[in-house]
Structure formats: C-alpha cells, structure tokens
Amino acid sequence: MAHRRERALAVADAAGARSVAVSAPAAVTWLTGYVPDIETGPSPFALSAIAVLAEDANATLVVSEDEEEGARETGCEVVTYPGFGIGPLDTVANAAGALREALAGVSVAIDAGSFPAALTIDLEWIDVERDLAQARAVKDPDEVERIREAIAVCDAGQAVARAEARPGMTELDLWAVTRAAMETAAGSRLPVLADLVSGPRTADVGGPPGLRVVEEGDLVLCDLVPRVSGYWGDSCATFALGEPTEEARSAHARSLETLEAVVAEIRPGALAGDLDRLARAALDFPHHTGHGLGTSWHEEPRLVPDSAVRLEPGMVVAIEPGSYAGIGVRVEQIVLVNGAGCEVLSTHSLAL
Amino acid sequence: MAHRRERALAVADAAGARSVAVSAPAAVTWLTGYVPDIETGPSPFALSAIAVLAEDANATLVVSEDEEEGARETGCEVVTYPGFGIGPLDTVANAAGALREALAGVSVAIDAGSFPAALTIDLEWIDVERDLAQARAVKDPDEVERIREAIAVCDAGQAVARAEARPGMTELDLWAVTRAAMETAAGSRLPVLADLVSGPRTADVGGPPGLRVVEEGDLVLCDLVPRVSGYWGDSCATFALGEPTEEARSAHARSLETLEAVVAEIRPGALAGDLDRLARAALDFPHHTGHGLGTSWHEEPRLVPDSAVRLEPGMVVAIEPGSYAGIGVRVEQIVLVNGAGCEVLSTHSLAL
Numbered sequence: 001m002a003h004r005r006e007r008a009l010a011v012a013d014a015a016g017a018r019s020v021a022v023s024a025p026a027a028v029t030w031l032t033g034y035v036p037d038i039e040t041g042p043s044p045f046a047l048s049a050i051a052v053l054a055e056d057a058n059a060t061l062v063v064s065e066d067e068e069e070g071a072r073e074t075g076c077e078v079v080t081y082p083g084f085g086i087g088p089l090d091t092v093a094n095a096a097g098a099l100r101e102a103l104a105g106v107s108v109a110i111d112a113g114s115f116p117a118a119l120t121i122d123l124e125w126i127d128v129e130r131d132l133a134q135a136r137a138v139k140d141p142d143e144v145e146r147i148r149e150a151i152a153v154c155d156a157g158q159a160v161a162r163a164e165a166r167p168g169m170t171e172l173d174l175w176a177v178t179r180a181a182m183e184t185a186a187g188s189r190l191p192v193l194a195d196l197v198s199g200p201r202t203a204d205v206g207g208p209p210g211l212r213v214v215e216e217g218d219l220v221l222c223d224l225v226p227r228v229s230g231y232w233g234d235s236c237a238t239f240a241l242g243e244p245t246e247e248a249r250s251a252h253a254r255s256l257e258t259l260e261a262v263v264a265e266i267r268p269g270a271l272a273g274d275l276d277r278l279a280r281a282a283l284d285f286p287h288h289t290g291h292g293l294g295t296s297w298h299e300e301p302r303l304v305p306d307s308a309v310r311l312e313p314g315m316v317v318a319i320e321p322g323s324y325a326g327i328g329v330r331v332e333q334i335v336l337v338n339g340a341g342c343e344v345l346s347t348h349s350l351a352l
Numbered sequence: 353m354a355h356r357r358e359r360a361l362a363v364a365d366a367a368g369a370r371s372v373a374v375s376a377p378a379a380v381t382w383l384t385g386y387v388p389d390i391e392t393g394p395s396p397f398a399l400s401a402i403a404v405l406a407e408d409a410n411a412t413l414v415v416s417e418d419e420e421e422g423a424r425e426t427g428c429e430v431v432t433y434p435g436f437g438i439g440p441l442d443t444v445a446n447a448a449g450a451l452r453e454a455l456a457g458v459s460v461a462i463d464a465g466s467f468p469a470a471l472t473i474d475l476e477w478i479d480v481e482r483d484l485a486q487a488r489a490v491k492d493p494d495e496v497e498r499i500r501e502a503i504a505v506c507d508a509g510q511a512v513a514r515a516e517a518r519p520g521m522t523e524l525d526l527w528a529v530t531r532a533a534m535e536t537a538a539g540s541r542l543p544v545l546a547d548l549v550s551g552p553r554t555a556d557v558g559g560p561p562g563l564r565v566v567e568e569g570d571l572v573l574c575d576l577v578p579r580v581s582g583y584w585g586d587s588c589a590t591f592a593l594g595e596p597t598e599e600a601r602s603a604h605a606r607s608l609e610t611l612e613a614v615v616a617e618i619r620p621g622a623l624a625g626d627l628d629r630l631a632r633a634a635l636d637f638p639h640h641t642g643h644g645l646g647t648s649w650h651e652e653p654r655l656v657p658d659s660a661v662r663l664e665p666g667m668v669v670a671i672e673p674g675s676y677a678g679i680g681v682r683v684e685q686i687v688l689v690n691g692a693g694c695e696v697l698s699t700h701s702l703a704l
Contacts, residue, residue: 025393038393040545040579041377044485044650047465086628086640086656092465092481110469113399113444117472118464118479127470129444133396175541176532183524187563193392211539227392276438288438298396304438 001142004030007135008053012109015126019054019104022132024114026296027051029230030136032059033074036067038227039191045084047095047116051076052102060102062095077102092118137292137300138314143231144336147294147316150226150233151334151345156185157224158237158348161196167216167241171198171209174220182226193225193297195236202238202328205287216242221328223320225297232297234318235348236332244352251329252352258282258321259331259350262289262303266317266335266342272307279321280305285330290319293334311337316345353494356382359487360405364461367478371406371456374484376466378648379403381582382488384411385426388419390579391543397436399447399468403428404454412454414447429454444470489644489652490666495583496688499646499668502578502585503686503697508537509576510589510700513548517593519568523548523561526572534578545577545649547588554590554680557639568594573680575672577649584649586670587700588684596704603681604704610634610673611683611702614641614655618669618687618694624659631673632657637682642671645686663689668697 008031012020022028025036028051036049046064049071053059061071064083071078079102081094099119110120112127139147160181165174175196183190195206199218206223214220223236238255240248258279265275279289290303293316301309301317311317315337322330331350335342360383364372374380377388380403388401398416401423405411413423416435423430431454433446451471462472464479491499512533517526527548535542547558551570558575566572575588590607592600610631617627631641642655645668653661653669663669667689674682683702687694 039391040543040577040649041390042466044648084639086638089654090482092479095465112470113447113468114394115469116465117462117467117469117477118481120469120472125469127444129470130441170536172532172535172539172541176528176535179531180524180528183528184522184563187524189524189527189560191392208541211536225392286438287436296396297392302441 001033001140003140004135005053005059008132009055011128011131011135014131015109015128017107017109017126019052019108021050021052021099021103021108021115022111023048023050023116024111027111027132029295032061032076033230034061034071034076035230044089045091047091047119048114050099050119054104057104062098062102095119096121134300136294138312139294139316143294144314144316146229146231147233148345150228150231151235153182153185153190153226153228154224154233154235155346155348157182157226158222158235161220161222162237162239162349165214165220165239165241167214170211170213171196172211174214175209178222178224182224186226186228191227195221195223197221203324203326205322205324205328214241219244219248219327219329221330223330223332230295232293232295234293234297234332234334235346236320236330237348237350238329238331238352240352248327248329249352251323251325251327254283255321255323255329255331256350259319259333262319262321263333263335263342263344266311266337268311268313268337268339270311272301272303272309272311273305276303276305276307283321283323285322285324287322289321290317292316293318313337313339353385353492355492356487357405357411360484361407363480363483363487366483367461367480369459369461369478371404371460373402373404373451373455373460373467374463375400375402375468376463379463379484381647384413384428385582386413386423386428387582397441397443399443399471400466402451402471406456409456414450414454447471448473486652488646490664491646491668495646496666496668498581498583499585500697502580502583503587505534505537505542505578505580506576506585506587507698507700509534509578510574510587513572513574514589514591514701517566517572517591519566519593522563522565523550524563526566527561530574530576534576538578538580542578542580547573547575549573555676555678557674557676557680566593571596571600571679571681573682575682575684582647584645584647586645586649586684586686587698588672588682589700589702590681590683590704592704600679600681601704603675603677603679606635607673607675607681607683608702611671611685614671614673615685615687615694615696618663618689620663620665620689620691622663624653624655624661624663625657628655628657628659635673635675637674637676639674641673642669644668645670665689665691
C-alpha cells in the first residue's frame with residue numbers, strides 16, 4: 001500500500017498539487033483497500049466514497065455512516081456524514097462538509113472524470129485521472145494476492161459453466177449457475193462483467209446472456225470478470241456442446257496457439273505494441289490483444305496497436321486473442337510479469 | 353416524457369439557468385429513457401452518460417460510441433465520442449468535447465453530486481440535484497407502466513424464493529434461483545438491490561445473502577429491488593420454513609396489519625409524516641415507513657418522521673413496516689396514488 005500511495009503523491013506533486021482526492025471506486029480501492037458498492041448505481045444516501053491522501057499523513061476515507069464499518073476495517077482515518085436514515089436528505093452538503101474536514105489544504109489533484117463537481121467548490125483542483133490510472137499498472141504484492149483470489153473465483157465459474165451447459169437450457173439458465181458458483185466460491189454476492197453467448201451469437205465477439213436456448217453442437221463463449229474484495233479477475237473459454245465442427249476446431253486451435261505465442265513473449269521490457277502485433281499477425285479480431293487489470297477491469301498495460309508501454313515485473317496482463325468469422329472463439333489467460341518472464345495465474349480449462 | 357422535461361426546465365429556470373445537464377443514471381433515464389449500465393461501476397472507456405435539455409430543443413444524449421445504439425433507440429439527439437477500442441484512451445477530453453457540442457450555452461443546471469468535475473470546466477453551473485430529485489416524485493403514465501413491469505419481475509422473484517427455499521441450502525443458493533427467476537422474467541440480466549437473510553440474521557433488518565445454511569423453522573426475509581428497463585421495482589416478504597413460532601406469527605400479524613393500515617390511508621393530500629407516525633405508533637422499527645421509487649430506488653415521497661410532503665396522484669410509494677425484536681419480519685407493497693386513494697401494484701404473497 002505504501003508503494004502505491006507514494007506513486008499517487010508523486011503524480012500529484014508533478015501536477016503541482018499537495019494532496020490527492022479520488023472518487024472512482026478503482027482509485028479508492030487502490031489507495032485504501034476500501035471497496036465501494038457499485039452494483040446498484042449511485043446511492044440516494046451518499047456521494048461516491050472519497051479517498052484523500054496527503055504527504056506525511058495516513059489516508060482518509062470520506063464516506064457516509066453506512067460505509068463506516070467497512071471503511072474502518074482498512075485502517076484509514078475515516079470522516080463520515082449521515083447516510084441511510086429517517087432524517088432529511090442533504091447528501092451533497094453533508095459530503096462537502098466531511099471532505100473539507102479531511103482535506104489539509106485547497107490544492108488537490110483529483111480524478112476529475114468521476115469526481116463530483118459539487119465537491120470541487122472552493123478547491124484548487126487539477127485532473128490527474130490518466131496519470132493515476134497509469135500508476136496502477138505495476139501491482140504491489142498484496143494486490144497480486146487479491147488478483148489470485150479473483151482468478152480462483154473465475155476458475156470456479158468456468159468449471160461450472162463447462163460442466164453444467166447442456167442443450168435445452170437458456171443462456172440465462174447457464175449464467176445463473178455460473179454466477180452462483182462464483183458467488184459461493186467467494187462467499188458473497190459479486191459484481192460481474194460477463195460475456196455469455198451461444199451458437200451464432202458467438203460471432204458478435206460477446207454480449208450478455210439472454211433467452212436463447214442452447215442447442216446441441218453450439219459453441220458457448222464464456223468470459224467471466226468478477227470483482228472479489230475490490231480486485232477484478234478475468235477469464236475466457238469457448239467450448240462446444242457435443243461434437244465441434246472442423247471449422248470450430250480450426251478456429252479454436254489457432255486462438256490457442258496465438259495465446260500461447262503471446263504468453264511465451266511476456267517478459268520485462270517487452271513492448272505492448274509488439275505483443276499486439278504478434279497476435280494480430282496470426283489472427284483477425286477487432287479488439288485488443290490484452291489488457292492490465294486490478295482495481296479496474298481494463299487498465300495499463302493495454303496490448304493494442306502501437307502501444308509504447310514496456311512490460312515490467314509486477315504487471316498483471318490478460319491475454320485474449322479470438323476469432324469471429326462465422327463462429328466466435330476466444331481463449332484468455334491472466335499472467336503476472338516476473339523477473340524472468342511470466343507466471344500464468346489462470347488454471348481454467350481452455351479445451352474446446 | 354414531455355411533462356417531466358418541462359418540470360426539469362422549470363427547475364433550471366428557477367435556478368437562473370437556461371439548460372439542464374445531468375449525469376446520474378436516475379436523472380438520465382428520467383429525462384431520456386436511456387438506461388446506463390451500472391452493475392460494474394464506471395467504465396474505463398467512458399464517462400457517465402450525460403443528458404442535456406434546453407428549451408425548445410429535443411433532449412441530447414452525450415455518450416460513448418459503445419452506448420450509441422441504445423441512445424438512438426430513445427429518439428433523442430445523440431453526440432458520441434470514442435469508446436471501447438484499440439486506440440489511445442483520452443476519455444475525459446473526448447467526453448468534454450462531445451458535451452461542448454451538445455450544449456447551447458454555458459449556463460447550465462446540473463446534478464452536481466455526481467456530475468463529473470472534468471466536464472464543468474468553462475461552464476457556469478449551478479447544482480439543482482435535490483430539486484430535480486423532488487421533481488421525479490409524480491410519475492408520468494409511461495413511467496407507471498415501467499414500474500408495473502418492474503414489480504411483475506419482483507413478484508416472479510418472490511414466488512420462486514418462497515417455493516424453492518428449503519433447509520440445507522445456503523442463502524446464496526436461494527439467492528441464485530431467485531435472481532434467475534427475475535432475470536428470466538425480464539429476459540436479461542438485471543441490477544438488483546436485495547436483502548436476503550435467514551434465521552437470526554433477520555433481526556439485523558437486512559443484509560446480503562451469504563453462506564449461512566437455512567434451517568427448518570427459520571424465517572427468511574426477502575426484499576427484492578430489481579431495475580427493469582430503467583425503473584426499479586421493490587417488494588418484501590418474510591416467510592417461515594416449516595411451522596412458525598408464536599413469536600413469529602405475532603410479529604408477522606402486526607407487520608401486516610400496520611402495512612394494511614397505512615395503505616388504507618394513502619390518498620391525495622395525505623401527509624407523508626402522518627403516514628409514518630401511524631406506522632411507528634403500531635410497530636417499532638429503525639427505518640423509514642416507506643419511500644417513492646422510479647428511476648432511483650429511494651426518492652420522494654419519503655414516509656419519514658415530520659415529512660411535510662403531501663401525496664399527489666401519480667406518486668408511487670413503497671410501504672414497508674417491519675419488526676426486529678429477536679427475529680425480523682418485514683412486509684412491503686407498492687401502491688400508486690390515484691384520484692380516490694390508491695391502487696396496490698404488488699401481487700406477491702405476504703403470507704408467513
């Protein structure tokens with residue numbers, strides 16, 4: 001935690017600000033370990049939780065009373081304002097008052113793409129959202145542990161999706177048992193971003209599960225991205241119900257070979273743009289070759305054309321080449337860049 | 353839609369602004385019908401969708417290209433900026449540029465508790481978040497239809513929770529089949545706020561489902577709040593597995609009588625504070641007696657102590673008295689205030 005707080009303060013310093021105040025859940029979790037609820041949108045009783053960081057001071061969380069218990073568990077200082085209750089609602093004024101109490105001065109670097117305008121009154125603020133996002137790319141060891149846990153949850157979901165998929169069920173039926181497996185593995189409800197599509201829908205690259213009935217011979221493309229204790233896992237597999245066609249076998253084999261070829265090139269100093277080019281030379285797909293993940297589900301290093309980002313030890317990278325000509329196939333693994341090359345963190349089956 | 357846009361422009365006018373720009377999903381849906389994704393937090397590829405409203409003009413949605421199709425379905429004008437893709441990410445600058453294109457002038461009333469600070473640069477803005485939230489209390493007829501649909505989804509979930517609950521399953525197991533029933537009824541994934549607790553946990557008023565194993569004789573408190581096409585439903589029931597205790601029967605009977613007593617008093621002109629007092633005189637509970645719902649899951653009219661809000665036709669009110677002494681029991685129905693009294697929209701079983 002100390003390392004990433006230093007990086008955040010360095011970002012602020014470079015922008016001429018003495019302190020940092022962030023509101024995006026990804027930034028708040030990164031700097032404090034606090035995990036804001038996100039699944040049901042903004043609360044009528046609270047503004048976004050705010051994390052404040054100043055030199056020579058512990059981090060402070062500015063939250064509603066509803067969030068106090070979770071905020072205190074982080075070991076941060078906590079300043080609260082009234083939350084869910086039976087009194088009048090004056091959330092903006094209450095949150096602004098609490099933030100004033102937490103700030104040491106008026107000069108502050110913020111993540112202005114999400115930071116509430118109402119809380120910037122009387123502040124001298126400067127936007128450092130992009131720089132802070134880039135500062136998250138190299139993970140501290142405690143972050144890697146969290147990501148391992150999230151990937152274990154992905155693996156549990158992938159195993160159940162593969163085991164339970166059968167003709168006659170809807171995509172939503174399969175989704176329900178898959179999500180349940182992940183939530184049971186985690187012991188709690190989880191936010192989950194997911195593609196779960198079957199048959200011809202796989203050619204659309206992705207999409208949410210719907211009422212389509214899965215049929216014998218279908219491919220199922222299952223991309224699971226749960227947030228566990230504030231860190232996102234990610235995983236994708238594509239499997240066939242019954243005997244796959246030759247076309248599916250071929251697309252799957254080429255996707256898997258491309259994934260393995262990229263994984264083999266992951267090492268400190270590798271250029272993200274080169275890794276993307278390697279995948280794109282082998283396979284035609286419209287999306288990134290891969291991306292970092294952590295407190296957000298897509299961050300640096302992005303494996304995209306011409307990226308000049310060089311891999312460093314401690315970066316966590318999802319690699320997910322695919323093929324979508326007529327039928328869609330995608331396979332994905334998460335790797336941790338280490339001193340020599342990388343460690344593959346994902347353990348789920350990639351078989352067709 | 354025309355009615356609520358007029359109300360929003362009146363709010364802006366009263367604040368001295370010529371136009372409205374809002375970012376909270378509840379406000380965006382209310383003014384445009386567009387339903388932003390919320391379940392996985394802020395997107396790395398987009399800022400919050402923004403709805404812009406100016407006199408004598410159609411509403412405009414400022415969204416990333418990822419959201420363009422859904423935005424166009426609303427019939428609004430749409431201004432887009434790049435979204436999910438393989439190019440460099442410059443989301444804040446892109447969104448700010450698109451917003452400038454959509455705004456007719458610099459004087460604008462915003463919902464500053466969520467409106468991104470980055471988008472307020474060069475604007476003369478004033479915060480009207482509270483006034484806009486209050487303007488949502490009376491629903492237009494198309495909104496009532498949406499709420500009926502959301503309540504039908506609640507009813508489907510309540511029926512399955514009651515039918516499927518049995519000793520030996522975890523709360524999360526019961527949650528999975530309940531959520532699946534709601535999503536199958538809606539035909540798609542849904543954001544859902546929920547309490548699903550069993551046994552002694554019911555005395556905590558609510559909480560998320562966990563790994564507790566449901567036992568014979570337990571009470572199950574099930575409060576389901578799904579968002580369907582942008583509008584939230586709400587419902588609560590408490591039921592016993594096997595033979596309920598005398599204590600449970602008594603608490604349930606008193607909760608149900610209190611609910612019925614409040615429903616009987618719902619009519620135009622009734623004072624929200626009086627309805628709260630009526631419930632609180634009969635039963636001891638720490639939360640509101642009820643609340644409005646619509647594009648947010650808690651809004652005016654709030655049935656809380658001393659509220660001076662008077663009910664009007666077109667208001668939709670959730671009424672949810674409970675009792676939490678040793679064991680927790682809560683029952684809830686949604687009503688629509690009409691000319692004479694009210695119509696109960698909920699159809700789920702309230703039996704113990």
